[in-house]
Amino acid sequence: MSLSMNSVFARRLYLCWLLNNEQKPNVPKLMEITGWPRRTLQDVLKALPGMGVGLEFVQQGVRNNDGYYQLSSWGPLDPHWIERHSEQLLAAIEHG
16 A cells, blocks of 8 residues: 655654654653754654644653653644654655
């Protein structure tokens, strides 16, 4: 099955999948996994609540940025669809 998708939207869906499947995902860890620049990750994280996705930062440690992100709600997104299409989402991102 071929998946035609805007790479910006695919990036958002893929990041949701990572946030749900990685252990304590923070920006440095997500940068390592995705290869995306810090600014790109921060922009995508900022965009998720605008899509209706519940996103929380769990503070851990004394510094403001010590902690990790977690989804509190998928909003209108279907996590099962995203799981089934994660490889195709990656392909859309790479070719976008």
